[in-house]
Amino acid sequence: MSESSNRPPTSLSPGQWSFTRWNTIGQLEALEIHHPLFRAIIFLQGAHLAHFAPQDEADWLWLSNRARFEPGRAIRGGIPICWPWFGDPAKNPPEVRKRIRTDAAHGFARTALWKLEDVQESAHEVEISLSLDANEDFADTWNGHALALITFSFSVRGCQLALTTTNLDSSPLSFSQALHTYLPTTDITRTRVLGLGTSNYTDTLKDWAYCSQEGPVYFDGETDRIYESGEPVTIVTPSGSRKLTAVGSDSTVVWNPGPDKAAGLSDFPDTAWKNMLCVETANAAGDYRVLNEGQSHTLGVFIGRK
Numbered sequence: 001m002s003e004s005s006n007r008p009p010t011s012l013s014p015g016q017w018s019f020t021r022w023n024t025i026g027q028l029e030a031l032e033i034h035h036p037l038f039r040a041i042i043f044l045q046g047a048h049l050a051h052f053a054p055q056d057e058a059d060w061l062w063l064s065n066r067a068r069f070e071p072g073r074a075i076r077g078g079i080p081i082c083w084p085w086f087g088d089p090a091k092n093p094p095e096v097r098k099r100i101r102t103d104a105a106h107g108f109a110r111t112a113l114w115k116l117e118d119v120q121e122s123a124h125e126v127e128i129s130l131s132l133d134a135n136e137d138f139a140d141t142w143n144g145h146a147l148a149l150i151t152f153s154f155s156v157r158g159c160q161l162a163l164t165t166t167n168l169d170s171s172p173l174s175f176s177q178a179l180h181t182y183l184p185t186t187d188i189t190r191t192r193v194l195g196l197g198t199s200n201y202t203d204t205l206k207d208w209a210y211c212s213q214e215g216p217v218y219f220d221g222e223t224d225r226i227y228e229s230g231e232p233v234t235i236v237t238p239s240g241s242r243k244l245t246a247v248g249s250d251s252t253v254v255w256n257p258g259p260d261k262a263a264g265l266s267d268f269p270d271t272a273w274k275n276m277l278c279v280e281t282a283n284a285a286g287d288y289r290v291l292n293e294g295q296s297h298t299l300g301v302f303i304g305r306k
């Protein structure tokens with residue numbers, strides 16, 4: 001970390017923030033929020049929330065100690081925004097796939113530079129909005145025109161993300177997406193996810209077999225599933241619980257790379273799979289969304305205490 005300042009973005013007037021300031025971390029610009037009640041860090045690249053914690057608490061998000069903060073490189077940990085497609089393009093429904101012109105997973109939003117739109121501060125909350133105009137600048141990888149606007153709301157109760165997509169193109173937009181939340185655990189083998197116990201899911205590791213969940217989700221090796229549920233989930237770890245409450249979502253991805261995949265994963269220590277899991281608030285697989293010209297859809301998650 002280096003070079004902390006109050007450098008304002010062009011769209012906002014200087015000196016108006018009490019708790020928010022610019023910093024350069026690695027090679028990337030970030031907003032650091034140091035509020036008396038909580039702290040957070042958002043990178044402009046990817047509108048990527050890398051840290052959040054109420055004061056005197058450990059970080060609520062997992063961030064790899066090998067994460068690299070470089071232009072064009074996805075940050076391993078925190079909450080990457082997968083948009084305007086989730087996962088492998090080839091595994092997306094044809095309507096989503098037909099706009100994608102690359103093999104790269106998880107869309108381009110997580111490595112694109114977003115624009116700061118607004119910072120609102122109060123004694124209890126900080127709200128920060130960023131936008132990405134996905135126009136012809138992205139024509140190498142995607143055919144469409146859409147606006148993504150994300151608003152982060154931080155308080156001592158937790159953090160909320162609301163990602164609104166508006167189709168600016170004259171033809172209907174089909175897209176998939178996820179708020180790819182990385183969470184810490186002290187022991188993945190003693191971690192479980194509650195709230196998906198009556199849901200069906202696609203197991204991407206069993207040739208995309210369609211399965212039924214019964215009871216809590218446990219982890220005993222690599223796990224990569226798309227659940228057909230947007231119901232609240234509770235993540236119980238040996239050191240505490242978190243509750244994720246979604247809006248605009250009927251799919252939830254649960255992922256842990258396990259030892260073998262971890263060994264080949266970028267910016268990821270070989271043994272880190274023991275101490276993290278991802279629970280991703282999504283519009284994935286059959287839950288992709290379609291917007292006509294001018295229509296919007298909001299995908300959101302509130303990460304709070306149990």
Ligand SMILES: O=P(O)(O)OC[C@H]1O[C@@H](O)[C@H](O)[C@@H](O)[C@@H]1O
Binds near residue numbers: 074
């Ligand atoms: O390495 P990436 O592109 O950040 O993806 C990480 C994981 O993201 C998850 O959402 C997918 O379900 C996994 O299949 C994937 O491995």
